[in-house]
Amino acid sequence: MDTRGRTLLAKIWDQHVIARVSDDTDLLHVDRHLLHDLGGSRGLIDLKSRNIPVHNPELTFATPDHAISTASGRAGTIKTGQELLAALRTETSASGIRLFDLDQPGQGIVHVIGPELGLSLPGCLIVCGDSHTCTHGGLGALAFGIGSSELAHVLATQTIIQRRPKTMRVTFDGRLPFGVTAKDLILALIGHVGTAGGTGYAVEYAGSAIRDMPIEGRLTICNLSVELGAKMGLIAPDDATFDYICGRPYAPQGDMWERAVVAWRMLQSDGDAVFDREVSIDVAAIIPQITWGTSPEHVLGVDGRIPDPADIADPARRSAVEIALDYMGLEPGAPIAGTPVDWVFIGSCTNSRLSDLRAAAEIARGRKVAPGVRAWVVPGSETVRRDAMAEGLDKIFTDAGFEWREPGCSMCLAANGETVPPGQRSVSTSNRNFIGRQGPRARTHLASPAMAVAAAVSGAIADVRTMER
Amino acid sequence: MAQPFTKLTAIAAPIMRTNVDTDIIISINRMIGNSVRGSLGKWAFGSLRYLPDGSDNPEFILNREPYRAAEILVTGPNFGCGSSREAAVWALQEMGVRAIIGSGFGDIFFANCFQNGILPVVLDKATIDGLAAEIEASQGAGRLSVDLQEQTVTSPSGVRHVFEIDPRRRAGLLEGLDEISLTLRREHEIRAFQASDRAARPWIHFAGQSE
Numbered sequence: 001m002d003t004r005g006r007t008l009l010a011k012i013w014d015q016h017v018i019a020r021v022s023d024d025t026d027l028l029h030v031d032r033h034l035l036h037d038l039g040g041s042r043g044l045i046d047l048k049s050r051n052i053p054v055h056n057p058e059l060t061f062a063t064p065d066h067a068i069s070t071a072s073g074r075a076g077t078i079k080t081g082q083e084l085l086a087a088l089r090t091e092t093s094a095s096g097i098r099l100f101d102l103d104q105p106g107q108g109i110v111h112v113i114g115p116e117l118g119l120s121l122p123g124c125l126i127v128c129g130d131s132h133t134c135t136h137g138g139l140g141a142l143a144f145g146i147g148s149s150e151l152a153h154v155l156a157t158q159t160i161i162q163r164r165p166k167t168m169r170v171t172f173d174g175r176l177p178f179g180v181t182a183k184d185l186i187l188a189l190i191g192h193v194g195t196a197g198g199t200g201y202a203v204e205y206a207g208s209a210i211r212d213m214p215i216e217g218r219l220t221i222c223n224l225s226v227e228l229g230a231k232m233g234l235i236a237p238d239d240a241t242f243d244y245i246c247g248r249p250y251a252p253q254g255d256m257w258e259r260a261v262v263a264w265r266m267l268q269s270d271g272d273a274v275f276d277r278e279v280s281i282d283v284a285a286i287i288p289q290i291t292w293g294t295s296p297e298h299v300l301g302v303d304g305r306i307p308d309p310a311d312i313a314d315p316a317r318r319s320a321v322e323i324a325l326d327y328m329g330l331e332p333g334a335p336i337a338g339t340p341v342d343w344v345f346i347g348s349c350t351n352s353r354l355s356d357l358r359a360a361a362e363i364a365r366g367r368k369v370a371p372g373v374r375a376w377v378v379p380g381s382e383t384v385r386r387d388a389m390a391e392g393l394d395k396i397f398t399d400a401g402f403e404w405r406e407p408g409c410s411m412c413l414a415a416n417g418e419t420v421p422p423g424q425r426s427v428s429t430s431n432r433n434f435i436g437r438q439g440p441r442a443r444t445h446l447a448s449p450a451m452a453v454a455a456a457v458s459g460a461i462a463d464v465r466t467m468e469r
Numbered sequence: 470m471a472q473p474f475t476k477l478t479a480i481a482a483p484i485m486r487t488n489v490d491t492d493i494i495i496s497i498n499r500m501i502g503n504s505v506r507g508s509l510g511k512w513a514f515g516s517l518r519y520l521p522d523g524s525d526n527p528e529f530i531l532n533r534e535p536y537r538a539a540e541i542l543v544t545g546p547n548f549g550c551g552s553s554r555e556a557a558v559w560a561l562q563e564m565g566v567r568a569i570i571g572s573g574f575g576d577i578f579f580a581n582c583f584q585n586g587i588l589p590v591v592l593d594k595a596t597i598d599g600l601a602a603e604i605e606a607s608q609g610a611g612r613l614s615v616d617l618q619e620q621t622v623t624s625p626s627g628v629r630h631v632f633e634i635d636p637r638r639r640a641g642l643l644e645g646l647d648e649i650s651l652t653l654r655r656e657h658e659i660r661a662f663q664a665s666d667r668a669a670r671p672w673i674h675f676a677g678q679s680e
Contacts, residue, residue: 015670018655018658018659018662019655019658021637022635022636022637024635025635025637027652027655027658029659029662029663029666031673032673038501041503042503045503050649052649052653055659056663058674058676059673059674059676066501067501080501080502081501083502083503084501084502084503087503118676119676121672121673123670124673129553130552130553131551131552131553131577133553144577145552145553145577146553146577146580147553147554147555147558147577147580147581147584148555148556148581149555149581149584149585149648150580150581150584152649153648153649153652156649156652156653157649157652157653157656157659158659158663159652159655159659161648161652163635195488195547195550196488196546196547196550196573199547199550199573199574199575199576200576226551226577229547229550229575229576230576231576231577250676251672252671252672256671256672256675257672259671259672260670260672263670295488295490297488316485316487316545317487319486320486320487320488323486413492413497413552414497414498415497415498415501417498422521432490432492432551432552434490434492434493434551435490435492435493435516436492436493436496436516437492440496440516440521441521
């Protein structure tokens with residue numbers, strides 16, 4: 001028997017093995033399967049056409065988020081979005097799957113509601129047909145995105161076949177400097193290791209900066225795991241995690257809660273656990289980040305200059321930078337700060353939770369969105385929306401000239417038709433600055449919520465550290 | 470059930486950009502809806518393939534002969550990074566692609582390929598660059614061969630490169646196995662696991678209830 005220390009990943013993984021299907025591949029039990037409007041009904045229809053029932057509807061949960069309008073009253077939901085919502089309602093009802101429908105507490109971006117409802121728990125294996133499922137790893141869950149075929153497999157069998165990933169530990173040590181957030185930490189990491197740096201790995205985030213970080217920040221960190229190529233990212237659960245989960249609607253209660261916490265305290269990498277790769281980041285050296293290009297690895301500090309292809313020797317890298325700068329309409333060598341913006345989007349499974357909105361409102365309070373800029377705030381869930389309104393955050397935003405909207409994915413991926421117009425420049429708190437991501441020919445700069453507000457009120461990319469109170 | 474893949478000799482198109490993400494492969498607005506399959510091929514690589522007025526972009530390789538008929542793509546690093554959308558694979562499949570050869574792929578895209586009978590082959594970057602150069606030098610005339618039984622890629626000039634592949638996935642592609650049916654044969658194991666897990670971790674199985 002191997003007596004070496006085990007990683008957090010190995011501990012959770014081993015608890016879910018139903019059968020070994022080859023040397024490095026296992027059949028794993030799925031504890032939570034989350035469905036959304038984009039692919040949920042298709043999977044259920046596929047299964048129905050094969051006369052296969054849903055294996056465990058009670059472990060499956062659904063909500064519409066991707067294709068619905070976030071306008072008041074859901075006005076203007078595109079026809080396909082309406083069809084997908086209708087199909088999700090019909091098919092979840094037919095299969096006995098709990099649906100958190102529009103205007104109900106529980107509806108929202110699937111990666112916001114899982115943690116919020118207590119569906120996502122430490123040690124839980126969670127899948128969803130969405131690559132940002134890695135978000136739930138912030139609670140110590142093993143969570144990852146799957147494709148449509150795998151989704152049908154999970155519905156039919158409540159299992160998934162997975163190859164054991166390599167392990168990487170990223171240690172963030174130090175205290176977050178003024179103006180620096182979870183989003184800045186993870187963007188800086190992606191800039192450091194690249195968008196393929198985590199491919200084939202499950203990443204565990206550790207270190208004093210992670211231990212000190214509130215849960216919602218940890219969700220943001222894990223959310224961007226897939227942008228460094230890692231399908232899974234996770235953080236060992238601790239007292240802060242348990243405090244966050246306790247009392248949530250689907251969390252265990254009473255004696256079961258006590259039992260669960262005892263089990264969850266075991267979910268930590270052993271001191272002598274060996275990782276396939278280790279990366280250390282000194283948090284104190286990080287400044288607020290902003291992307292300049294068309295990949296999340298195209299990122300720099302807000303005091304930085306846009307790269308100049310002339311300085312890059314490697315032809316492939318030079319060509320990639322040239323293509324990105326051409327698409328983004330940026331001048332090589334110019335400071336990134338001061339670049340005029342047309343749109344600001346605060347939302348997405350990365351940065352739409354209550355703490356994100358509070359951080360944004362803190363900068364927005366008493367200021368005004370610059371003339372010519374359209375700025376949206378799209379809360380991550382119905383509960384976030386109501387909680388924020390109870391604190392008056394909506395009023396702070398609308399007084400400052402932001403639009404306060406209904407919960408959903410919205411302009412993060414523009415599946416619902418809410419797009420940044422062609423050629424226009426957006427600062428967005430979302431997770432991808434890919435070509436066409438926020439709409440055909442839209443230009444996206446990723447940043448934290450506070451940095452997004454700084455851009456909105458300045459009319460240009462700006463350093464939030466000059467604005468914080 | 471995926472179609473089997475055994476051996477293929479075909480036109481190959483090098484698409485050597487770094488980080489070709491799934492949004493580039495298929496735009497979200499072309500893939501949403503439950504009845505899009507069958508209409509995705511014409512929208513693959515839409516932002517590269519078409520000019521803003523909708524006409525073909527003559528610069529894009531898949532708009533040029535003989536690459537229009539490519540069944541193999543030779544790709545730059547981190548092809549298929551980004552989202553989990555299986556429509557990215559469907560779109561490539563619908564435009565005739567059967568194999569993709571690159572130095573690395575997005576993890577979820579890679580898994581989705583196997584589910585659809587598309588073979589993703591990983592070779593080192595120098596080999597990929599060499600294959601792309603050889604194809605370009607022949608202006609696309611040189612055919613690539615991919616043999617899954619032998620686990621080889623043969624360049625137009627006849628150089629054989631051996632590739633590694635997970636034996637389980639190889640078998641699945643060769644036989645076109647249906648994973649759901651295979652797993653359902655393990656139903657008794659799944660039920661046994663759940664029965665013991667209900668005792669060990671009741672909070673997973675009885676969400677929101679106290680004992």
